[in-house]
Each structure stands twice: as C-alpha cells, then as structure tokens.
Amino acid sequence: MSEHRYGDERIVDWLNQERNWSYPRNVPYHPRSDSHGGAQCRYFVDDLLYESDAIREAAAAGELVYQEDYEVGEGGLSWNTDLVIGPPADSVQASLDGDREMAQANPAEIYLAADAKSIMTEHQKARRNRQRDINSFADIMHHHHEKALTAGILLVNLAEEFDSPLRDPDDITDHVHIERIVGEIIEMFDSINRSEGEISANLDGAGVVVVRHSNLIDDIGDSELVTEPPAPQPGDRIHYRTLVQQMADWMEARFLS
Known part of the structure; x- marks a missing residue:
C-alpha cells in the first residue's frame, strides 16, 4: 500500500496540473469554478x-456514503453544501475499486x-466574506441537522503576485504585506466560535491550508504547500490535519460507537 498523502498536500498537486478551462484564459485556478473546492x-x-x-469499515459495509453539492433546506434557510457524509437513503453497494x-x-x-472556501487574491475584501460564509454554513446546517458535525476548510494563498482571470491579462495583482495579512486571516478563522465537541449551533472545526500559487501560466508546476509560519503548525486546532483527526474522532463518538 502506498503511503497516504493528506489533502493539504494533494490540493497542491491539483493546482500544479495544467488544465484547459472554458473561461477566457486558461489558468490552473479560477475563482468562478468550484473544481478546487470539490477536489479538496x-x-x-x-x-x-x-x-x-470505524469510518473505513462503515463505508466498506455500505453504511456510510458521501455526496457533493448537496442542497440543505429550502428558501432563505437553504445552503448548497460542498460535502455531506451519512448513512445512505437507499441500499448501496460500496465500490472499493474506485478513487x-x-x-x-x-x-x-x-x-x-x-464547506470548502478559498482566498487566493484580494485578501482584505475576501476574508470577511469567507468568515461570514463559514458561519452561515454552520448556522443553516445545524438548523436543519442539529447533531451534524460541521467543518470549514479554507485554502489561502501566500504568493506575492497573482494572475486573476477576472482581470485584464496584463493586470497582475501584487499582494503587499502578504505574510502579515495571511497571518491575520488565520487568526480570524481560528477565533470563530467552536462547539468543542458538544452539540451546538457553532462550527465544529476549521482547517486552513496555506499555499504559494501565482496562477501564472509560466509558473504551472511551481506551486507549493506552505508549512512554515504564518501557516498553522502541527497541533494547532486550525491546522488541516488537526481538523481531520477531530472530525474523525467526533464522528466515531457521536454516530458510530
């Protein structure tokens, strides 16, 4: 069996793949696409x-399934959720030969x-929007499914420049004071109220993945996972792998024991 590679490393592989988008410019990351969130x-x-x-055994037995782009609720209290996991609505045969x-x-x-979000450019404007998104996601999810665990995954860019396909081709964004700003974003998301493992309306967990990705065609293949500060450090509750461990432990205790 090959060594497991966590999602924080694999999303960098995703960013480093050359793709042909249907948008005006062919770039690895496009803010109007949900492909990166789906991959994450x-x-x-x-x-x-x-x-x-316990999760692996339940999935192998067909007792757990996942779904992407799942609509929760209706009207003003609805949310298109990136990922949900739970017991199947109908009997399913789990395929262990797929991805x-x-x-x-x-x-x-x-x-x-x-819910998987990203802040790749225009950090100052985007950070408040992403914070509101994550809080709203937790509120709406718990309104409809009180016991459900809610996890927010945030991809944040530390590159000093970024080629946004929403701008003119020669309008490359310079990220001034990017390390300080990314540090502030991480602190902001770490400060979101948490459930601490109890059933509550608060977010249950959040993980921030920091990458260095310019989106420049000449730089395809050069994106990297940032592990040094200001990125979260192993053991921090905002570290992506801490989130994975927490959600696995709480899912076992709440639903699979």
Whole structure:
C-alpha cells in the first residue's frame, strides 16, 4: 500500500496540473469554478477514511456514503453544501475499486458536512466574506441537522503576485504585506466560535491550508504547500490535519460507537 498523502498536500498537486478551462484564459485556478473546492472535499473524505478504522469499515459495509453539492433546506434557510457524509437513503453497494473507499449517494441523515472556501487574491475584501460564509454554513446546517458535525476548510494563498482571470491579462495583482495579512486571516478563522465537541449551533472545526500559487501560466508546476509560519503548525486546532483527526474522532463518538 502506498503511503497516504493528506489533502493539504494533494490540493497542491491539483493546482500544479495544467488544465484547459472554458473561461477566457486558461489558468490552473479560477475563482468562478468550484473544481478546487470539490477536489479538496474528496481529499477530505479520503483523509477521514485513512484516519478512522470505524469510518473505513462503515463505508466498506455500505453504511456510510458521501455526496457533493448537496442542497440543505429550502428558501432563505437553504445552503448548497460542498460535502455531506451519512448513512445512505437507499441500499448501496460500496465500490472499493474506485478513487475512494466510500460510495457516492444521497444520505438519509447527515453526520458530517464540510464547506470548502478559498482566498487566493484580494485578501482584505475576501476574508470577511469567507468568515461570514463559514458561519452561515454552520448556522443553516445545524438548523436543519442539529447533531451534524460541521467543518470549514479554507485554502489561502501566500504568493506575492497573482494572475486573476477576472482581470485584464496584463493586470497582475501584487499582494503587499502578504505574510502579515495571511497571518491575520488565520487568526480570524481560528477565533470563530467552536462547539468543542458538544452539540451546538457553532462550527465544529476549521482547517486552513496555506499555499504559494501565482496562477501564472509560466509558473504551472511551481506551486507549493506552505508549512512554515504564518501557516498553522502541527497541533494547532486550525491546522488541516488537526481538523481531520477531530472530525474523525467526533464522528466515531457521536454516530458510530
């Protein structure tokens, strides 16, 4: 068996792949695409399966499924959720020969929900929006599914310049004081009220993944995971792998014991 690689490393591989977008410019990352969030959530599923024997066994038995882009609620209290995990609404046969060891199907009940967001450029404007997104996600999810665990995953860019496909081709954004700003973003997301493992309306966990990604075509293949400060350090509750461990432990205790 090959060594497991966590989602914080694998999302960098995703950014380093050359793709042909249907947008005006072919770039690895596009803010109007949800492809990066989908990839991050699928890696999160794989990490939970790796982290927990109980989750892996339940998935192999067809007792747990995952679904992407799942609509929770209706009207003003609805949310398109990037990822949900729970027992299947209908009997399913888990396929262990595919990309992941959990079948994809609609759940009858939600055990865990995750929202994947990113701040790749215009950090000052985007950080408050992403904070509101994560808080709203937790509020709406718990309104409809009180016991569900809610996890926020945030991808943050530390590159000093970024080529946004929403700007003119020669309008490259310079990120001034980027290390300080990314540090402030991490502190902001770490300060979001947490459930601390109890059933509450608060967010259950958050993980920040810091990358250095310019989005410049000439730099494809050069993106990297940032592990030194200001990125979260191993053991920090805002570290991505701490989030994985917490969600696996709490999911076992709340739903699989």
